[in-house]
Amino acid sequence: MPVTTDLVQQVLRLANEVNAFAKQCGRADLSQTLVEVAARWKETETTIVVAGAQKRGKSRLINALVGRPGLLPVDADVATNCHLTLRRGPVLSATVHRNDGDVEIDPEQIADYASTTGDPAKRRDVLGVDVTMDHPLLDGVRLLDTPGVDSLTLGHRQATVAILQRADALLFALSAQDQPVLRHELEFLAEAMERVQAVAFVLTKVEDSANAQALLEENRRRLATFVADAGRSSPGTAAALAPLLEAPWLPVSAKLAEAAAAQRSLGREDRAAKLQERSGMGPLEDYIRACAGGRELTRSATVVSACVSVLSSLTAVAEDDVASASEDGAEAARRLAEVDKALEELTRTMRDRRRHAVGNQFLGREVSAIVRARLARVRQPYEQAISELGTRAALERYLAQLPESVEQSIRAAWDDIVAEVSRLVGRALNEFLAALGLEPMEMDLAKLSMPTVWSHELQSEPGESAKLDLLREGVPAATMAVTIGMALAHLNPIGFLIGPAIAAAVMSRRREWEQVHRNQAALRRLVSEQFTQAAGEITLALEREVASWRVAVEETADIALAGQRKELEARRAELRAPAGRSAADRGQARRRAADRLARAGELTERALALRGEIGPAVNALA
Known part of the structure; x- marks a missing residue:
């Protein structure tokens, strides 16, 4: 559907009327929301926000789009309250925006200022990093890389939602190699739809996923279930989320796009073209260009969404005002009684919040016990195998493959430990939330990398043979030689020669066995030290992550309860x-x-009619 002048005028007229209505109702805060959205109408760049949970491939996707692998940090998430902007410019440059001013940096240093693993001193007070480069895809386009929207990274999610106030379109990243869309991601999308209407799903990492199509269908099913559930509790919410069901899905592979670029640099154009087609980047680039070309359409949708959100708040207040001013006061009394009862229950809940959180303090100890038990079971086969090594040669062969074997065993144990800890902590923290009457959170440690736990000490060779101890070994050997020689001398005169030879062979074998036992003990000590180190490093990494989960969940609970109290007291x-x-x-x-x-x-009826007219056209951009 072409964007007509009449449609644009209808949208702007609606925004002006809703703005005036919000002011009339004494809601300057809602009026300001509309002013900020409408103020972007004359901007010449189309702002496209790339969002999604951590490890969904957002940053690598953007790097592939502009043909610069490694430009934006991909091994860690964007820092809280920060965003990375790519726009067109004559040369590659990077500018850090801070509270105390801007500073130019080398693009190679972007990770130091914008990544969660960057230099804490450098990323302090960083609001964003603005990157310019000369790439045709950025002509009239501004791409924003945002912090992950994981449910437990509360600051990240709030920062990304705030950025959506400036968005014309949203690319929401999901991975073909990870789990399907999770509830906290769907909840973020519900918030996003209040601010931006042009939404496309980008399914990343499809290069190695044989189940990409099945995962895409599962994502669609979960999305449909989420919208249906929202409709049962609030028909208005379901109507607002319905456009998500028609949003385009774009499967892509940044890895194949990078491979295509590498082949192109070698002059292998045919191979590069095939890889580029398989990467799926072409349709995504077309969508981005379509958003740029349909700037007025996407902005019309964004303005209408803002109008619907503002009108929803004003409607709720008006309904309460009508009830409170009724002639018999019955409806107002009923509503007031409901609010008073809810406040009493909330007060009890907030009072009990600390009691419910006591059990969370011991999660670290339970994690430590899980790690010790799992690694002890993994270590047992090594103890048994070492005890069965009977020769120096066998010991040397075993030691040669030991470092890699131990590393693989610990990695396998890590996966089991992570799964068990996720279940334990997820159950405990969600029981805490349930006790407070709050929605559960989906918690997954899959994004946590295993710490480095193997050691070069396992490369050590078994010790050399010990020097001859004359008192402990020499005297018994001489005695044995004399005794055997005299016994054999009665049978044969050469017995005095055979005796020392037999004694030497016996003592040599004895020394070999003692050396084997010493080497076995040394190997056991090495393996024990290795697993002890692994237990310490893994426990520390998991305890830190669990502590972050616990703090985030409890902060989320406090914010939710405080928000409920504020709303109830205002009502x-x-x-x-x-x-x-x-x-x-x-x-x-x-x-x-x-x-x-x-x-x-x-006004709501007009806004919904305009949304119904604009929505299909926005989805058709893909």
Whole structure:
């Protein structure tokens, strides 16, 4: 559908009317939201935000789009409250924006300032990093790489939601090599739809995934279930989320795109073209260009979404005002009683919050016990194998393959440990949230990398043979030689020669066995030290992650409970306000509230009609 002048005028007219209505209702905060959205109308660049959970391949995707692998950090997430912007410029450059001013940096240093693993001193107070480069895809386009939207990374999610106020379109990344879309990602999308209408799903890492199509279908199913569940509790929410069901899905592979670029640099154009086609980057690039060309369409959708969100808030307030000013006061009393009861229950919940959190303090100890038990089971076969090594040659062969074997065993144990810890901690923290009446969170340690736990000490060779101990070995050997020689001398005169030879052979074998036992002990000590080191490093890494989970969950709970209290107290104040008014004043207040409610309904109807007209056209950009 072409964007007509009439459609644009309808959208802008609606925004102006909703803005004036919000001011009339005394909601300057909602009016400011619309002002900020509308102020972007004349911007010449189309802003496309790339969002998604950690390890979904966002940064590598952007690097592949602009043909610069390694430009943006891919091994760690974007730092909290920070974003990375790519726009077109004559040369490659990077500018760090901080609270105390801007500073130019070498693009090779971007990770130091914008990555969660960067230099803490450098990334402090960084608001964002602006990168310019001369690439045709960036003509009229600004790409934003954002912090991950994982449910436990609360600051990341809030920062990304805030950035969406400036977005014309959203590319939401999911991976073909990870789990399907999780609930916290769907909840983020529900928030995103209040701010931006042009949403496309990008399924990354399809190069090695034989189940990419099955995973795509599972993602669609989960999305449909989420929208349906939202519809049962709030029909309005379901209508707002319905466009997600028609949003385009774009499977891509940054890895294949990088391979195509490498082949092209070698002059192998045919091979490069095939890899580029398999990468799926072409349709994604076409979508980005379509968003740039359909700038007015995507911005119309964004403005309408903002209008719907503002009107929803104004409608809820008007409904309470109508009830509170009713003639008999019955409806207002009923609502007030509900609010008072909810506040009493919330007060009890907040009082019990600390008690419910006590068990969370011991999660670290339980994690440590899991690690020790798992690694002890893995170590047992090594102890048994070492005890069965009977020769120096066998010991040397075993030691040669020991470092790699231990590393593989610990990596296998890591996967089991992570799964068990995820179940344990997820269950404990979600029981804590359930006790507070809050929604559960999906917790997954898959994004956590295993710490380096193997050691070069395992490369050591078995010790050399010990020197001859004359007192412990020499005297017994001489005695044995004399005794055997005298015994054999009665049978044969050469017995005195055979005796020392036999004694030497016996003592040599004895020394060999003692050396084998010493080497076995040394190997056992090496393996024991290795697994002890592994247990320490793994426990520390997991305890840190679990502590972050616990803090994030408890902070999320505190914020949610505080938000509930603030909302309930505001509603109670509104419902109590008319109590001291005369009947005439209540009647006048009721009529004003009814007028506001009717006006909100009229504007909402127009907004939804415009959304229904614009939505299919936005999805058709792909």
